[in-house]
Structure formats: C-alpha cells, structure tokens
Amino acid sequence: MLARYVVRRVVASIPVVFGVTLITFGLLHATSGAFVPGLELNPNLRPEDIIRIRNNLGLNDPLPVQYWHWISGLLHGDFGRSLVDGSPVLRHISDRLPNTIELTITAILLGILISIPLGVVGALRRGSVIDNFFTFLSVAGVSIPSFWLALLLILLFSVSFHAWGLPWLPSGGAESAFGGGDPIDRITHLILPATCLAFVYIAIWSRFTRSSMLEVLSQDYVRTARAKGMSERRVTYLHALRNSLVPLVTLIGLELPGLVSGGAIIEIVFSWPGVGRLALERALQYDYTMVLGLTTFVALLVVVGNLLADVIYALLDPRIRYA
Amino acid sequence: MAVDQTTITQLEGTPVQYEGGLARPAQSYWSESWERLRGSHFGMFFGGVLVVLAVIAITAPLFSAFVTHLAPTSVNLNDSFAPFSRAHPLGTDELGRDTLTRLVYGARVSLGVGFLTVAIYLLIGGSVGISAGFYGGWWDDLLMRFVDILLAIPTIYLLIMITSMLPLPIGPIIIRHDAFSLSTIIAITVWGTVARLVRGEVLTVKNRDFILATRSIGASNLRLMLRHLLPNVLPVMIVAASLGVGQIILLEAALDFIGLGVQPPTASWGNMLLNAQSYFYHSTSLVILPGICIVLAVLSANIFGNAVRDAFDPRLK
Numbered sequence: 001m002l003a004r005y006v007v008r009r010v011v012a013s014i015p016v017v018f019g020v021t022l023i024t025f026g027l028l029h030a031t032s033g034a035f036v037p038g039l040e041l042n043p044n045l046r047p048e049d050i051i052r053i054r055n056n057l058g059l060n061d062p063l064p065v066q067y068w069h070w071i072s073g074l075l076h077g078d079f080g081r082s083l084v085d086g087s088p089v090l091r092h093i094s095d096r097l098p099n100t101i102e103l104t105i106t107a108i109l110l111g112i113l114i115s116i117p118l119g120v121v122g123a124l125r126r127g128s129v130i131d132n133f134f135t136f137l138s139v140a141g142v143s144i145p146s147f148w149l150a151l152l153l154i155l156l157f158s159v160s161f162h163a164w165g166l167p168w169l170p171s172g173g174a175e176s177a178f179g180g181g182d183p184i185d186r187i188t189h190l191i192l193p194a195t196c197l198a199f200v201y202i203a204i205w206s207r208f209t210r211s212s213m214l215e216v217l218s219q220d221y222v223r224t225a226r227a228k229g230m231s232e233r234r235v236t237y238l239h240a241l242r243n244s245l246v247p248l249v250t251l252i253g254l255e256l257p258g259l260v261s262g263g264a265i266i267e268i269v270f271s272w273p274g275v276g277r278l279a280l281e282r283a284l285q286y287d288y289t290m291v292l293g294l295t296t297f298v299a300l301l302v303v304v305g306n307l308l309a310d311v312i313y314a315l316l317d318p319r320i321r322y323a
Numbered sequence: 324m325a326v327d328q329t330t331i332t333q334l335e336g337t338p339v340q341y342e343g344g345l346a347r348p349a350q351s352y353w354s355e356s357w358e359r360l361r362g363s364h365f366g367m368f369f370g371g372v373l374v375v376l377a378v379i380a381i382t383a384p385l386f387s388a389f390v391t392h393l394a395p396t397s398v399n400l401n402d403s404f405a406p407f408s409r410a411h412p413l414g415t416d417e418l419g420r421d422t423l424t425r426l427v428y429g430a431r432v433s434l435g436v437g438f439l440t441v442a443i444y445l446l447i448g449g450s451v452g453i454s455a456g457f458y459g460g461w462w463d464d465l466l467m468r469f470v471d472i473l474l475a476i477p478t479i480y481l482l483i484m485i486t487s488m489l490p491l492p493i494g495p496i497i498i499r500h501d502a503f504s505l506s507t508i509i510a511i512t513v514w515g516t517v518a519r520l521v522r523g524e525v526l527t528v529k530n531r532d533f534i535l536a537t538r539s540i541g542a543s544n545l546r547l548m549l550r551h552l553l554p555n556v557l558p559v560m561i562v563a564a565s566l567g568v569g570q571i572i573l574l575e576a577a578l579d580f581i582g583l584g585v586q587p588p589t590a591s592w593g594n595m596l597l598n599a600q601s602y603f604y605h606s607t608s609l610v611i612l613p614g615i616c617i618v619l620a621v622l623s624a625n626i627f628g629n630a631v632r633d634a635f636d637p638r639l640k
Binding site: 020027032144151258268 | 468469475476477479488581599622625
C-alpha cells in the first residue's frame, strides 16, 4: 500500500518538475533576453565574431529549440555552464551545497534543542513571568529581520568584542583564509550564522510546543496517570512531553523543502559560501545561466523535499496512505 | 400574471417578544467582528502605532520641510557621522545625510510596499482561487498545478532572478527598482498560498443551497462569483492579509538589504542597513536605528494582524 502511495506521489510530481523548468527558463528569457554580459563591449571582437559566438551559444535558435537543448541536458544531469567563466553549474553546486546543508541542519538542531525546553517551561508555568517573557520573545522573534539580527550579533561578538580585546567570533566565511579548515575553526565560523537562522525556528517551534503541551496536559490519560499516584515529573516527561512532540515532528518536516533555500539571506550576510550566496554573487555579475541552473536545482530539491515529507507522514500516519 | 408580491417585512411578521428576555438585535458578521476587534485593546494599540507610522510616511515631505529642514538626499560632507544633536536628532551617515529624515522617508517605502503588495496578491490570489474553485474541472487543475509549481520555486531565488535583471523594458513601461514595481514583483511571486486558501473555501461554499437558488433565478456566473462567493471567502482573505503585511515588509527589507530592492540614494530601511554594514567602526546607531524601525513596523503589523485574525476568523468563534 505504501509502495503504491509513493509511486502515485512520484508520478504526480513529474508535471511539477516539468513546470518548474518551463517557468525558470521562460522567466530567464523574458527578463534577460539573449543578453551575453560584456560581449558587445569587448573591443577585441569584430561584429562577425559576435555573431559567430552568439550562433555557437545557440542564442539565435528559436526558443523551443533552446529549451529542448537545455532540458535534454538537465535530464542527463547537466545544469549548463556559467556565462562568466564557462565552468559547469553542477560543479559549483557540489562545492557549495555541503556548506549550505551544514548551516541549515545545525540551525534546525539548535532550534529543536532550545525550543522544546522553552515550550515545556512555558506550558508548565503558564501565565507566569517567565511564560510571558517567552511569549514576547517569540512574537519578537518572527518580527525581527534575520539579517538585522545578524548585523547586531556581528556588531557585538565580532566588532565590539574585538575592540574590547575579548575572544571574538569571525563574522564571515566558513573557515579562516589562512591556516583555517580544522573542525574548531569551522565551528567558530558556524556559531553566528547558525544562531541567527535558528532564532526564527525557536520563535515558532517553542510556541507550538507550548500549546501542544498544554493540550496534552488536559487529556484524560494524564489525569489517570496522576490518579495512579505517578510522580508529577514522570507524568510530565514520560507521558505528556512524548505525546506533545508528535505534532512538532510534522512542523519540523515542513522545513525539509527549505533545507537548501531557507538560509539564503543569512548566507549572504555572513558571506557563508553556500548556494544562496552563490546565486546572489552570480546574479550581480549577470551570469544568467548560472542563476537559471541554481534556481532550477533548488526548486527540484523543494519538490524532492515535499515528496520525502509526504512519504514520512504516510509512514507515521496510516490514514494518509489509505486515502 | 398576478403574483402576490408579499414584501419581506410582511413575511417576517412581528418579532416574537419573549417575556422577560432582552431583545438582542441581530448583528451582521461585520459589526460583530468589528466589536470583537475593538475589544482587543492590545491589538488596537498596535493598530494605532501602525496608523501613526502610516501618517508619518504619508506626510514625509512635510516632515522634512518643517521639522528637520533637510531633504533625505541632501549631502553635507563636513557633517559626516555627526552625533545626535539638535540639528540632527538621530545623527548623520557617512555623507552627512540626516538619519531621521531618511528613516521617515524609509517608512514610505516599507509601508507602501507592505500594503500595496498585499492588495495585489489578494487580487491575484482571490481571482485565481475563486475562478478555479467555481469552474472546477480542467481549469481548476491547470491553475492549481500552476500554483504548485510556483510554490516549489523558493521565493528568494525567484526574486533574485527577476530583480537582478532590472531595469527591464516591457513595451512602453520600464520596470525599475522602485516601490511600485517591487510590490508587483513580490506579489507575483507569493500569491499562490492565498489562491489555495480561497479555492478551498469556495469549494465548501459553492454547493450550498443559496448558490443553487441564485443560479436558478438566472444569475450569471460573474454575478455568482462577485456577489455571492466573494463575500463568503472574504473572511479567509482578511485572515491571509492580516498576517501578510508584516511578512512582506520583512521580505522587501531583505531585498533592499541584499542590494536588489530600492536603490540608493532613495532611502529605505533595508538599504540603509546595507550601507551601515560598511561603517561598523564609525557609527553603531546607523546599524541599530533602521532595524528598530523595521521591528516596530513588523511587530505592530503582526500583533494587529493577530487581533484582526482572532476577530474575523469565523472558525475561531
């Protein structure tokens, strides 16, 4: 039954994948046309050279033919080549993707580790000063621009700590330019961006844990457990907490599609060498083929992420796969 | 043909008066919701903050002419990184431009884009959702698959892709990095979720008897959609809009911050922060102030939005 469900979901996502390529390709040609950066401005090229180069690049073919060339490349795992340096897009992706995944996974783990205790404390001490403070924190958390929080952290932990002669944290990159690359160096570079990215997750998930915990605490089985004479600690952590975390799994699953694209802005602020940063750098250099390749790649990952999340839900909840 | 034209009031007759009971007048959805919203003092307070910000944004030229006596782009290199003073209440930036004036002008961009974008995406999402839900069949499939596709492409990549190509001539219009074009571009990339919500709501409403009754007396499809379906899906749209403004302000500020939104010398909170990034050692207030403005606007929009949602969401009654 599960196999059939998976096959059905995979088949249903094929038109989405096709549509994504159609939109990204169409958008690229609607906005950039057949522009090649710097080609017309190069004084070493004669007009006939320019025509020859454009012909060789296939820019004078009809649009459907160009699309066909591009998508048949995609089907063979070729995301095209950069317009600026001629290197394959896929090589850049494989360089940058591990960094992006490292950042997002760290942030999600941090988010889970911090938000669950916050939510539990909020629920157990409902209405207390601590609870109100956490509530305020989470409303503020979704209202603070992540890039501004990033600037504030840099201002405090990099600029001011450095000025005060304290041990300071690096504000950009994934490792030091000279003599970097060992695990400790990488972790110190990871602290600030991961904290920033985790902040939003904490704001949302702690609220969710709190309300889920409150709901579970009012259930009959919790009262039964208490009536049996079970200690409050056991009731809370063994019965209530475990059950209140089930909906949270769903919520965290929703982040699966955003694993690669979610941290793009944070990558840009911290010069984190990830896919998002790459997309912006190349967009500013008018490297259209690279931006096209990256956007398509990330969108495909979103489709795969959605698919994975659906399959995981189907595994957890039999009602879905029999629907 | 003599049909007895009984008026509605005759049919209703006199309202039954229960003995000792208080006659509570029937209330419309709107007045009831408005009463609930007014009852939420916290929400109304932040609604007020939002109104104050909007008034400041609208009257920015007056503010610049009569309060600070400086234009947002007037440069004075002798006065760069000035501290807070009577002439410059919030100091100046690296070119000696008055920070307070620039912040006030920045409010125009952020709030303008925030509200305009939400209006545009409600219009697109609402029309698509209503027509998809109403007609159903292949039209519904087509539109909803399109929404699936649009939502699969991460918004920030889509925005980087489009905005890095500006300025872009489309026929006689040139699309630039101005607030109006940015609103349209952002709206075009984010209307999908609203369309889904509205369609879902239309599907539950369209099989109800009153729609059949209206159709049987010869109402056209357009009339059915605009006069009968739209008012019924409006609550869902209000809920979607209430939490949208804050998110859009954040998104637009982020776009300015990465250099693809409103371009200098036009002041916006996002591009002021981008600029401040280069002057960490010169001035911390340049880094802090625009951020506080963004947080204030987004926080007000979110808290007021929450109150609006609680008041208007029919499911939360």
